[in-house]
Amino acid sequence: MSSTGNTRVAIVTGGSGGIGRAAAQRLAADGMSVLVHYAGHPARAEEVVAAITAEGGTASAARADVADETQVAALFDTAEQRYGGVDVVVHTAGIMLLSPLAELDLDDLDRMHRTNIRGTFVVDQQAARRLRPGGALVNFSTSVVKIGQVGYTAYAATKGAVDAITLILARELRGRDVTVNAVAPGPTATPLFLDGKDEETVDHLAKLAPLERLGRPEDIAETVAFLAGPARWVNGQVLYANGGIA
Template sequence: MPDTRVAIVTGGSGGIGRAVAERLAADGMSVTVHYAGNAARADEVVKAITDQGGSAFAAQADVADAQQVETLFTETERQFGGVDVVVNTAGIMILKPLAEFDVDDFDRMHRTNVRGTFLVSQQAVRRLRPGGALVNFSTSVVRLAPPTYAAYAATKGAVEAMTLILAKELRGRDVTVNAVAPGPTATPLYLQGKDEETVAQAAKAPPLERLGQPADVAETVAFLAGPARWINGQVIYSNGGVA
């Protein structure tokens, strides 16, 4: 393995993505902080990392655009010399009963969550160095199946299928492929549009009786990205025991 490992974190400018980027940097990795549109937030993450003595830079790309994703990886290799870890946190969530769901919203969510994961994973497996790790993001609602989550869970079910098959396709490469499936986590993406009662009920659902924090999920990612070389082709439920 190289002396300094290099990570790309898609959606690294906020929520879970930011926590992941900062955690991997704290573990000694150089980090590309990907963002879709908010350069200021990405720059904040880079500053937070460099202020702690880490190495990072921000890079914009539409994860559903093949050329832009390829450029994201090329720029990372130019900046840091290679790619060892790719974490796909970029995603969008729209909630509504299936019968009322707007097909354009479904297509938009599919474009980012499924096509985006596909394109980033494709570049990852072409470029990851031996000892590397690809970590995709699913969600615990694939298993929990709550109302209004059908369209969102469908996109993440596709991510799980890609992840499990891709792990087998990389036989002999010394690259692990796993997915993390968070439960209710206190991020803007999760909290948006939810009233206090709904949030309180979600916090009581795990036996630990609290919402997850981005740092909780980042710890799981750091494990898969670093020491967990014998965990491969798995979906890890990082949700405090929600069932």
């Protein structure tokens, strides 16, 4: 389970599902040792670990509430103890609760604020303190911030905050040789996105992009791998990965 030599080490939050799983598997395929974070689905996280190790990669799983600073500090401790340090943090963990603003249950707003905004602060704080030189932090935003789809007010607002955190933190890490960027996916075929949508809605969303399909988790993982690896001159950016919707 330990990592040796010059192997880079990645923590992927939300690594048990959807985009997080694809990102974890892609970074492992690129030769990184991966700590797969999960919040409430240990079996799914272990499936990701098993898939990575079956391909000859190195991975293990660990649980944390991303909004709890003590648990997230322990998550980073685990990565350092198992693999020797942290070079890449991919923060995909988030929740999406949809409603027009006028009908929004403010408890849903508070839940998203805790996970999506506070969680990003907590994870990014540990990343800022611990990433080694040559490291990369990849946050997750959403194309809805720019597209402005109805019903996404509260969710998009939390991700607008992620954009701001990303742009400013990149500048706060001046001199550290650590990049900070965010990926802003468009409609992507994940359980989180597809939940509660009828076929007509999904078909409509699939047609929005000039490529006339939904994104795939692997498409987003490709973008993550770029930012986590070769893209050293991309910094302080929100990269829209949406097939050209806007």
